[in-house]
Amino acid sequence: MEKFKILIVEDEKQMAMFIEMELKHEGYEVDIAYDGLTAIKKVEKHNFDIIILDIMLPGLNGMEVCREIRKSYKVPIIMLTAKSDIRDKVNGLDIGANDYITKPFAIEELLARIRVIQRNTTVSLDEIRFDDLIMNNKMHKVMRGDKQIDLTKKEYDLLETLLINKNIVLTREKLIEKVWGYDYEGDTNVVDVFIRYLRSKIDDNFQNKLISTVRGVGYVIKGDK
Numbered sequence: 001m002e003k004f005k006i007l008i009v010e011d012e013k014q015m016a017m018f019i020e021m022e023l024k025h026e027g028y029e030v031d032i033a034y035d036g037l038t039a040i041k042k043v044e045k046h047n048f049d050i051i052i053l054d055i056m057l058p059g060l061n062g063m064e065v066c067r068e069i070r071k072s073y074k075v076p077i078i079m080l081t082a083k084s085d086i087r088d089k090v091n092g093l094d095i096g097a098n099d100y101i102t103k104p105f106a107i108e109e110l111l112a113r114i115r116v117i118q119r120n121t122t123v124s125l126d127e128i129r130f131d132d133l134i135m136n137n138k139m140h141k142v143m144r145g146d147k148q149i150d151l152t153k154k155e156y157d158l159l160e161t162l163l164i165n166k167n168i169v170l171t172r173e174k175l176i177e178k179v180w181g182y183d184y185e186g187d188t189n190v191v192d193v194f195i196r197y198l199r200s201k202i203d204d205n206f207q208n209k210l211i212s213t214v215r216g217v218g219y220v221i222k223g224d225k
Contacts, residue, residue, distance in 0.1 A: 003029040004118060007048045009039040009065065010080065011057050019052065022107050028114075036060030040068055048075050050117055052110070053097070055081035063095060070096035070153070074140065076117045078110070090186070096153055099181040128163045130221065131208060135160060144202055154179060155198050158191075162211065162221045171218040195219055 006028050010016040013034065020030045031046070033039035036057045043051070051069070055062035066077055076098040093100065099113050128135040134143045142149040142159065151159065157179045162170065170178075172188040180190070195211065203209045212220050 003027065004049045005029045005031070005047065006114070007031050007033060007039065007042060007046075007051045009033045009036070009051060009053045009057065009062070011035060011054065019107070019110070022111070023114075026111060034058075036062070036065040039065055043069055043073060043075065050114060051075055051077045052080050053077050055079060063091060066097055067095050074137065078113055078117070080105075080110075093181055093184065094154075097181070128160070130163055130166065131210060131223065132206075133202065133210065135163060142202070144206060149201050151198070151201060154194055155201070158194055158198055159202070162219065166221050166223070169214045169218050169220040175218065191219075 004027075006023055008016050008019050008023075008030060010019065010032070011034050016032050016034065020032060023030045031042060031048070033042050036059050039051070039053070039057075040060070042048075053062045053066060057065065060068070062079060062081065066079070069075065069077065077096065079097045079100045080103065081100075082103045098117060101110060101113065126136070126138050128137070132145045136142075137160070140156070142151055142156070158175065161175065161178045172191040175191045176184055176188055179194075180186075195213075199209075199211055203211060210221050212222055214220060
């Protein structure tokens, strides 16, 4: 079985080497980039399963690197930074980071976050079909019938999470964890807002509605299609 490949983007060499040592001990294949430009070049040349990305980098900072990677790649990104300002967390998640850890951190926490992403990646499919909806993860495209549906990253991730967990009612808290990340500290009502956005694009103009609300619990896509 091919090893899970992780790219560490960290300019503090001792920190990078410490994380590398721990990850290799856990059986991961690891590469390191000490600046943002090198990180982008490595992502273009190699297939990584996760990127651990520091924000404070020489040259391109972590936010710019994340934004650039998200233009072409869906690889999961864990932001790693000394900044604890909620605005940095929100900005990182908004531009495409999957999770966020603030320094100093316990290596066990980082390993746990990696395992969660690893499990979610394992169940993710190149193409997901339900009813007349097709989600093509390779092309990052959603079709319903013969109509292409344009989704934001959060809407796309929310739909993918609901499809992967078909027939499982997901609470707002669980959707926050899976789509916005563990460190999200905003109101859980954001889930209701994005469900409305998603429904307006994939349900409102179609006879068969895909997303169901379970009152007092959460949301689900039900069916055997």
